[in-house]
Amino acid sequence: MLAEGSGEFRSPETARECSKADELKMQPYAAQAISTPLIGPTRALQQLIGKWPKLLNRTATSPYPPLRTPTTLAFEDREKLSVSPTALKDNAHTSPHDPYTSRIEEEVRQKVSLDPKDDLDPVTLDEVKGLVKNLKTRKAPGLDGISNKAIKCFSSPLLALLVAIFNACLKNCYFPEVWKDAVIIGIPKPGKPRDLPASYRPISLLSSLGKLYEKILKSRLSDHLFKKGLIIDEQFGFRPQHSCPQQALRLVEYISEGFKRKHKTVAVFFDVAKAFDRVWHAGLIHKLYTLEVPDRLVLIIHKYISNRHFAFRHEHTISSKKILRAGVPQGSTLSPLLYSAYTNDIPRPKTGVQLALFADDTTLFLRSDSLNHIIPRLQRAINELTQWFQLWRIEVNSEKSAAIYFDFSNIKRTLAVPYNAPTLRISNAPIPWQHNYKYLGITLDKHLHFRDHIQRVRKLAIFYMSRLSGMIGRKSKMSLLNKRTLYTMCIRPVMTYACPVFAHAAPTALQDLQVIQNKFCRRATGAQWYVKNSVLHRDLELPTLSKFMKDASERFFSIAINHTNPLISAAASYEAPPENHFLRRPRNALSDPPDDLTARPTRALATSSVQYSNARGREKEIYTKVESRREKERILLNKEVAIGAEIHGRSKANVDQLLHLSASARWRSGRTPTGASP
Structure with a gap:
C-alpha cells in the first residue's frame, strides 16, 4: 500500500523481515565488539559499537511536529525553514542605539580602519600537522562538504599549501568569507515543547578548514590572555587547569566554613538567556582593545564575526542564506574564549560578596551570622551586576534564576527560607527561593546533605x-x-x-x-x-x-x-x-x-584463575573454588539420601524425591551450604 505523495507503508510482516535483516547486518559488528577489548572511553564506543543504535540517552524518536507560529502552524519543510531563521534572528538581535552604544561603535569603527602595528607568530607546518592529527573524524562538515576525515588524508605538500593560506590570512588580517557560512541545525532542548521554534538549540556546522584557522587564532589569543593573567580569577570556564568541580568546591567550602562559624549563607544563581547568541559585536571588539590584544589579531576577529551568513537545514531541505548581525557562532572553537573576554570586566563586589563564574554561569554568595545582614549587601551587588548586564546587552531570566538560603541542620526542613525573609530582586523581578539548585552538574541542597x-x-x-x-x-x-x-x-x-x-x-x-x-x-x-x-x-x-x-x-x-x-x-x-x-x-x-x-x-580466588575470555565456559573458571564447594555439598547430600533410603527401605526410584525433600528441610531449618555466606 502506497502513501499519498511519497513513501511506502510497511506491513507487520515486512517490518519483522526488516528487523531480522538488521539483526543479521549487525552480527559482524556484535562479534567484533564481543571479541575485541575496548581500548578507550570514547573511541571504543565509536569504533566498535558505533554501528549499533545509541543506547544511552535514547528515547523513542518521532518526526518533527508542526512548528507553531503566532498566526498559524508550519507543516511543510519549507514553511518550517521560514519560521526557524526568524526565531534565530530574534535570539541574536542587535543592540538598541543609545548615546553610549553609538560612541562605542564609532570608536570601534575608527580603530579597525587603522593599519595594524604588530605581527603575529607565523603558522608552521608542524603546528598544522598537530592540529590535523587531533581532528575528530566523526564531525559533520560545513557547506563545503570537506570532512575532517578527508583533511586527515592530506599529504604534506597539500598541508604546506594550507600553511601558506593561513599565513597569508594572518598577514592580510583576513578571514575568508566562505569559511564564515554556517549550516544551522536545531537540536531539541530536553523538556521543552517541540512545536515551538524557541525550543530548539541552534548548532552551527562550520567549515572544517575554517575550524583549523579558528584553532590557530585561538592559540594566539589564549597565549595573550592567559600568559599575561588578563582573565579574572573568578572565571573558571574555558581556561586550562580549571574545571567545574573546582568552582563547585569553592562554593561548598565557603558555605561549610560558614557552618563552622554558625553563619548562614545566601547564594544567587543567575540564568543568562542566549548568552552566545546575543554578544554585541562592537562591544566585543572594544573589550579586546581594552585587553591590549594585538591589533592584527583584533582585526582578524572583527572580520571573523562580521557579515556572517547562515542557512537553516531541516531534514534534507536548506533555506536561503541569512545574515547574522549579533552573537558568536555556536560550535566554534574560538567563541567560548571570545565570550570570556567579553565578560571579563564584570563588576567584582567589594562588600564581601563573592563572585563565581563558569562561562555564562554567574553566582553571587555571601555569609553572615544574620539574614538581615546578608540581604542588603547582596541586593546592592545584584543591582550593580544588573546595571552591567543591561549596559552590555546581556539578558538575565529572573524566573529561571534562583536563590538558596544555606543553613546547617541534620534534618531536612520544610521551608526554603524563614517566613519573614525579604525577597531579592533583579530589575524589580523577584528571585524565587529554592530548596536545591543544580549548579555545574551538582545538585546543591540548602543543608549540603547531597x-x-x-x-x-x-x-x-x-x-x-x-x-x-x-x-x-x-x-x-x-x-x-x-x-x-x-x-x-x-x-x-x-x-x-x-x-x-x-x-x-x-x-x-x-x-x-x-x-x-x-x-x-x-x-x-x-x-x-x-x-x-x-x-x-x-x-x-x-x-x-x-x-x-x-x-x-x-x-x-x-x-x-x-x-x-x-x-x-x-x-x-x-x-x-x-x-x-x-x-x-x-x-x-x-x-x-x-x-x-x-x-x-x-x-x-587466586588472581591466576581469573581468565578474561569470550567464552562463558572459560569465564566460569573464576569461581572454581566455589564450584568445588558446591560439588562437595552435593556429594554429602547424596550420601545422606542414600543412607536414609537404606534405613527406611525405600526404593531407588524415590532417591530424587528424598534429595529434594532433604534440601527443602535444610532451608526450612535455616542451614546453609558449607562455606556459603548468608
Whole structure:
C-alpha cells in the first residue's frame, strides 16, 4: 500500500523481515565488539559499537511536529525553514542605539580602519600537522562538504599549501568569507515543547578548514590572555587547569566554613538567556582593545564575526542564506574564549560578596551570622551586576534564576527560607527561593546533605545500566574485561562526577551508589547469591566507590593546594574537622577509614584463575573454588539420601524425591551450604 505523495507503508510482516535483516547486518559488528577489548572511553564506543543504535540517552524518536507560529502552524519543510531563521534572528538581535552604544561603535569603527602595528607568530607546518592529527573524524562538515576525515588524508605538500593560506590570512588580517557560512541545525532542548521554534538549540556546522584557522587564532589569543593573567580569577570556564568541580568546591567550602562559624549563607544563581547568541559585536571588539590584544589579531576577529551568513537545514531541505548581525557562532572553537573576554570586566563586589563564574554561569554568595545582614549587601551587588548586564546587552531570566538560603541542620526542613525573609530582586523581578539548585552538574541542597544529588545520579546510573543490560548482563557473550570497561566508562562516571565535592556525604547515602556497582558485578559475572561482593570486586579488580572517591579526592586536593589560581588553593587549604566534630567537610573524605568491602578479610580466588575470555565456559573458571564447594555439598547430600533410603527401605526410584525433600528441610531449618555466606 502506497502513501499519498511519497513513501511506502510497511506491513507487520515486512517490518519483522526488516528487523531480522538488521539483526543479521549487525552480527559482524556484535562479534567484533564481543571479541575485541575496548581500548578507550570514547573511541571504543565509536569504533566498535558505533554501528549499533545509541543506547544511552535514547528515547523513542518521532518526526518533527508542526512548528507553531503566532498566526498559524508550519507543516511543510519549507514553511518550517521560514519560521526557524526568524526565531534565530530574534535570539541574536542587535543592540538598541543609545548615546553610549553609538560612541562605542564609532570608536570601534575608527580603530579597525587603522593599519595594524604588530605581527603575529607565523603558522608552521608542524603546528598544522598537530592540529590535523587531533581532528575528530566523526564531525559533520560545513557547506563545503570537506570532512575532517578527508583533511586527515592530506599529504604534506597539500598541508604546506594550507600553511601558506593561513599565513597569508594572518598577514592580510583576513578571514575568508566562505569559511564564515554556517549550516544551522536545531537540536531539541530536553523538556521543552517541540512545536515551538524557541525550543530548539541552534548548532552551527562550520567549515572544517575554517575550524583549523579558528584553532590557530585561538592559540594566539589564549597565549595573550592567559600568559599575561588578563582573565579574572573568578572565571573558571574555558581556561586550562580549571574545571567545574573546582568552582563547585569553592562554593561548598565557603558555605561549610560558614557552618563552622554558625553563619548562614545566601547564594544567587543567575540564568543568562542566549548568552552566545546575543554578544554585541562592537562591544566585543572594544573589550579586546581594552585587553591590549594585538591589533592584527583584533582585526582578524572583527572580520571573523562580521557579515556572517547562515542557512537553516531541516531534514534534507536548506533555506536561503541569512545574515547574522549579533552573537558568536555556536560550535566554534574560538567563541567560548571570545565570550570570556567579553565578560571579563564584570563588576567584582567589594562588600564581601563573592563572585563565581563558569562561562555564562554567574553566582553571587555571601555569609553572615544574620539574614538581615546578608540581604542588603547582596541586593546592592545584584543591582550593580544588573546595571552591567543591561549596559552590555546581556539578558538575565529572573524566573529561571534562583536563590538558596544555606543553613546547617541534620534534618531536612520544610521551608526554603524563614517566613519573614525579604525577597531579592533583579530589575524589580523577584528571585524565587529554592530548596536545591543544580549548579555545574551538582545538585546543591540548602543543608549540603547531597542526598538529592545522590538520588538523581543514582536514577541516571540505573537508567544507563538498563540500557546497557544487553551487553553487561548475564546472557551477554562479552568478555568480563569488556563488561568492566563499559561500566567504568559509561556508568561509574555518572555516579562519581565531581565526587571530591560530595565524597564526605553520609555513608548511608553513598551506599545507594555502591548497591548499583554490586548489582553490576553480580550481573556481569553471573555469580550466584552466595558469592560475596568483596570476592567479585577483588576478582574484577574493581575498587569500591568509596575507595574510588577517596583516591580521586586525594588527587584533586593535591592539585588544588598547589594551584596557580589563589581562589582554588585557598578553598582547598584548611584543616579538616576532627572525626567527632558536628560538621563534615570535603577534606574529611581523605581520612575516612576503609569501607566494609575494602577492609573485610576475604579468602578471594587466586588472581591466576581469573581468565578474561569470550567464552562463558572459560569465564566460569573464576569461581572454581566455589564450584568445588558446591560439588562437595552435593556429594554429602547424596550420601545422606542414600543412607536414609537404606534405613527406611525405600526404593531407588524415590532417591530424587528424598534429595529434594532433604534440601527443602535444610532451608526450612535455616542451614546453609558449607562455606556459603548468608
